[in-house]
Amino acid sequence: MDHKQGKYKVRDIKLAEDGRKKIEWAESRMPVMMKLRAQYSETKPLKGYKIAGCLHVTKETAVLIETLSAAGAQVSWSGCNPLSTQDDIAAALAEAGTEIYAWHGQSVEDFYWSIERTLDMKPNLTLDDGADLIFTIHNKHPELAKDIIGGTEETTTGVHRLRAMAADGKLLYPVVAVNDAETKWDFDNVYGTGQSSIDGILRATSILLAGKNFVVAGYGHCGKGCAMRAAGLGANVIVTEVKPTAALKATLEGHTVMTMDQAAKVGDVFITATGVKDVITKKHFEKMKDGAVVCNTGHYDCEINIEDLEAVSKSRRTVRANNEEFVTEDGRKIYLLAQGRLVNLAAAEGHPSEVMDMSFANQFMSQLRLAKYDKQGILLDPEVIDIPVEQDQEIAGIKLSTMGYKIDKLTKEQVAYMDDYSAGT
Ligand code: 3DD
DSSP, X not given: OEEETTTEEESOGGGHHHHHHHHHHHHTXXXXXXXHHHHHTTTOTTTTOEEEEESOOSHHHHHHHHHHHHTTOEEEEEXXXXXXXXXXXXXXXXXXXXXXXXXXXXXXXXXXXXXXXXXXXXXXXXXXXSSHHHHHHHHHOGGGGGGOOEEEEOSHHHHHHHHHHHHTTOOOSOEEXXXXXXXXXXXXXXXXXXXXXXXXXXXXXXOOOTTOEEEEEOOSHHHHHHHHHHHHTTOEEEEEOSOHHHHXXXXXXXXXXXXXXXXXXXXXXXXXXXXXXXXXXXXXXXXOOTTEEEEEOSSSTTXXXXXXXXXXXXXXXXXXXXXXXXXXXXXXXXXXXXXXXXXXXXXXXXXXXXXXHHHHHHHHHHHHHHHHHHHTTOOOOSSEEOOOHHHHHHHHHHHHHHTTOOOOOXXXXXXXXXXXXXXXX
């Protein structure tokens, strides 16, 4: 471990060169972020602001971090999952001067130690994915909140919890729900999760998906993406749900719908994407076929009950990277990927740069907006704030133009017609 007190703690600073090449790869596929970096690296609107970040350390996050720094911010960073940090990326960031505390395979103690280090600089902005940083401030350092202008939250589960906190009047500062931006939720969660989860499963198993019974628990944006991409590879997709409308959508997409009790008997691959705990438990493991593969793509590792899997097993061993074989008492082999943590980031590299480009443009523009309000002396209530709809269209418009697409524009007459309630058929 390479540790420079007050500057960084990463696994191996010598990995920096490899990491830098990957960051350059991401930069070439994140045109919206690079346009924003060029736009703000002169004026430096974030000068004087200190951002504590807690988000998966990937090549795409490195582009976000270095764009925030280019815009003038002082940044201190930790990963938001003990298994998702890419060590070469962390090394490249550290070598280039980013204050970062992150390495792959952290213990839970290391994980929270790293978050604590990012608070040493007493941030006035926070940037989260899963709200662990915000919760640490609220639960252990509430005195810091008075100097925090606001924060941003990247993921569905995090936003859900922060909305619950705000409803209870417990939120100490305003937080922007980046996840709920259309240019994040409808792209990152669907197309990003869909591709990167399959990527993680294939890197950890190299199994053929065609013809396999691929069980997706949860048909929200993430589950929909996983189902779509598994079907694209020829799998027979089975969806389990608790929400009738979501289950209905799955059937109309051509997927089979059943309960997890039924799916446990026939599934070859299981992926959870619900945001809820105990989706796959003992009674399901007891029914599973020999050779079943089980993984999760939700933010937290609570969806697969691993204690239950251990309880029905007589042995547990790692058979390949991110792939553990559990042999049950009656001799069946069940394979757990990435210790039940998010398989797309723990066993692969997370979503492709092209979709993270828009998610992180929302992060960057939301941080800018919070700093702008601060400069204008606008005090925001401690609530969860939605992204302005214009921001979505602006980001999508930039993305389209970087892809070489042009679209039509409504004429004045068409706009007038749409509002004209006297116009009949
Ligand atoms: N997430 C997925 N891929 C990622 C990547 N390449 N870099 C950073 C974070 C990444 C997590 C996001 O999907 C986040 O939006 C979430 O957790 O919802």
